[in-house]
Amino acid sequence: MSFPVGTTAEGTQFFGRARELCDFWDLLDSNHVVLSGPRRLGKTSLLKRLVKDAPAQGWHAVLVDLQGHSRIEDVLAELERSLPNSKITGWLAAARKSVGRAAERIKKVELKMPGGFGGALDPQAPPTTAWSAQARQLQTRLSAQPVLILIDEFSVFLEKLINKDREGAEHLLGWLRTWRCANNIQCRFVFSGSIGINSLLTRHKLTTYFNDCHDFRLQPFSRAEAMAMVRAELESEARLSAPEVPEYLCARVGWLSPFYVNLLLLESLRAVRDREAEQGLQATPMQVGDVDDGYQRLLAVRSRFIHWAQRLERDVAPQELPLVLKVLACVAGKPEGLSHKQLQARLHAIEPEPDARARRLESALWQLEEDGYLSTDGGRVQFLSFLLRDYWQSNHGR
């Protein structure tokens, strides 16, 4: 069973997202982008795919992962290392000879920049920082190049930096914003991270440093994409299935993150294996019952969920805990989710005063979304994980 349930999906393991990739390339013509969305939607896999497809779109792309860094100087050095001049010029030379979108893009860039690549820009790194010279040099070198700088785990790095050196973090964010907003720059940035960038910036009142970026919120798979992935993975596992299995499996998952689809598929395959062992059979098609069995197995592993409940008891203030638990219990009971209005109505007994109720609900939802319990899509609040939802319904629903 080689499909990913935690690692990134690359090559033949990468499915779908055709529309998102298309939108991305269009957006990058004139925008810098923040790629946002809950964890386990495949943001890093998408970034890797962008890198792979970039040359055909006229970009020299690099993916820089900042999760291991905690100093600004190290980040700048990492960018320097990832984008040496030799690589950029080599790529440009090859791209000029090519035909199609890459050549068109380079031609367009050269027209916009009469002084040639790298000319006529005014870098503005903060003058007082220890890293300003390093930053200015990087900015000067890259601004006019058709390079796409994809920065993964930016939020992980930024949170560490804010905790350690808030002023430095503000300087960095300010410098990056100035760079992005400069006239005629050709390079583009894409920022992403496991921790939500937008919520991190909001929490620390730093949103203005990023309001120039287009927020591209990655959505779950469409039903068709998820089913296509299931069919392809079953085929790669050489496992036949009853015709209704892919659709049924996706229906059980609900919120179609590729991770959760694969998780249920993996456990369903294990269920088939064990059924065959019990019955002394081989190579039988996967049935709807196997999916149910796989689902129950995932749900039966208490250790998978126990921390989710314990964490609330530990982290939520005692006076807010009943409301938070009530919200989760209500949402768990409705697989299709609840609107804010419906939730407010259900909290009447806990907080009778309407304004306070709305405020407390907003506060609770913000935290629950931040911590990955819930998500609001299409105006409805629902659990991200179908398993956590059912566990909650069984153990904490009331």
Added chain:
Amino acid sequence: MAVEPVSETEPVRRPTGTTVKYNPHLWTDDELRDIFVVRQAQLDELLDRMRSTPADAAPQATLFVGARGMGKTTLLRRLALAVREDAELARDWLPLSFPEEQYTVSGLGELWRNVLDALIDALERSAASRAEIAELDRKAHELAAAAPAAQAGLALALINHWCQQHQRRLVLLIDSTDLLLEGLKKSTRAPAKKLTKAASAPASHASHAAPAVDDSALWQLRQTLLESKHLMWVGASYQSLESHHAYDQAFHDFFDLIDLRPLSLDDMRDALVALAGRFGMRGAETSAQSMLAMQNALAARPERLLALRAITGGNPRTTAILYDLFAAGADGDLHSDLRGLLDLMTPLYKARMEQLPEQPRKVLAHVMEAWDPIALRDLAQAAGIASSTVSSQLVRLEQDGLVQKATLSGTRRSGYQVAERFFNIWFLMRHAPRRVRQRLTWLVEFMRLWYRADELEGAIGERIEPGNPYAWDQQGRLLVGLGRHDEASALFRRSVDAMAGQGLEVSEKGSPLLLQAHLWLGNGDLALQHLDRLARTASTGSSSGSEEAFAVIRVQVFECHQMGIGIRLAELMARSELADFLLPYQLALHAAAGSDGPMMNAAAEIQVMAKAVLLDLVPAQKSQG
């Protein structure tokens, strides 16, 4: 899951020391191959994953989660052996194991240096050239001189270079992944999130209470494992990683979690047969004979397996520990064998207790004294500690794999019990009050007598001859079966009179018959006298007399149930001066009559015994399992 005999004629290969059996680290490759029979599906899946992971994709990381003794170490060791023995896999993969002390590392530099060391060790055991090993060793030594911050990158680069050069990937078998990841965290001043009522806008959530950690190393490790095509992490942990379920943590939903669950009855049967093949059975000369003997023993008395599973909780290590009790058979001295095993485990269990600070040790002791799952509130009351304190100690004990949550008997609520049941037995036999110890002793005695009773039943039957009171008694039972109750009563009265005529109403020999006859005739007090007499004899030690009395009670319970007076006998047992001793029978009789609530609410060891009795009374259940 079939278990193949090691060899038809091969003599049983006995280990050099008894402890070998309980310590997979000491098993030879041959022993590992023979004994490993119950986690085959998980092993096959891992091997399959290794075969099917494309060379240009980062391998999926895996984490086995299971309580102590659930077979994590064995599985990792078996995986390494399987890779080494498969030419195709061994060409592409090299499994690396680590000494236990290497699970506590202070940084990524140390971790990757340990991987390098393990790689060099593995190469030394292989056909690698001396020059290559020396060169790698030299480079590894040079790392120590590098700046600490640079060591991780340099060591990783060396590892990657080796992998590229040899076109091989490494399987990192990390037995205590939880410990290792914990060691990579470092406490810092930063605080953790907290919701407050005052928070009316998202920005106000930034208030914090608990200290946070610097988890840079964890994020770096995650990045490496996500990116590297060369490293496959196969870990084990006795607890679920909190970070795996915390949304903002590096390893959130990162591993493919595989729970190692308690063994099923079939698994236990396979394990016992495999152990017999490797370590032998009393009276068997070869592995094949031992395996056959074990298979026959288990087929003849499947309830033994039920009892063993109840005591071990399906824990493979405890099964291996208690294997001796089975291997000894009915002739063995179960009680002294058990004591021997407890002595053997004492250093390990004692150290486990002593490692705990005072308060969690006290909480654990109270959990062990309860034996059954105990509610938090009851535990707090018993320990005399505030519930909130007990709760936090339980979280820690749960994280340490010492206690686990379990459903409270007769409810849907959760309580706590000790994860390793044999550890609990050890504690009770050594530390618990006398009354609790007696209960455990009685459990052991019961098991011994129960098996012994099989052999005694035939001897008892021989006494039933025509022309004596026993014959009338037997006829009486037949008439009861035919619904001719008046005629049956007449025969029972006749046999009672005959016994009195022969002066047997005061003798022990007459008690079985008189118990049954008086019970049928409604002479409760007289029946009670005979029941007490039998129970006193049966409970007075391990003499042949007591064994016979035990067998007699077993027969009486069966016959009374057949006659439809099982509940009357159960009620009589409740009035007996030895009601505690008779409790398993009493509960089984009620359960056989359709009321199993009292049995399900009884202490676990009493349940074990009652269920064994119940299998006698309701034979259809024998085939279930």
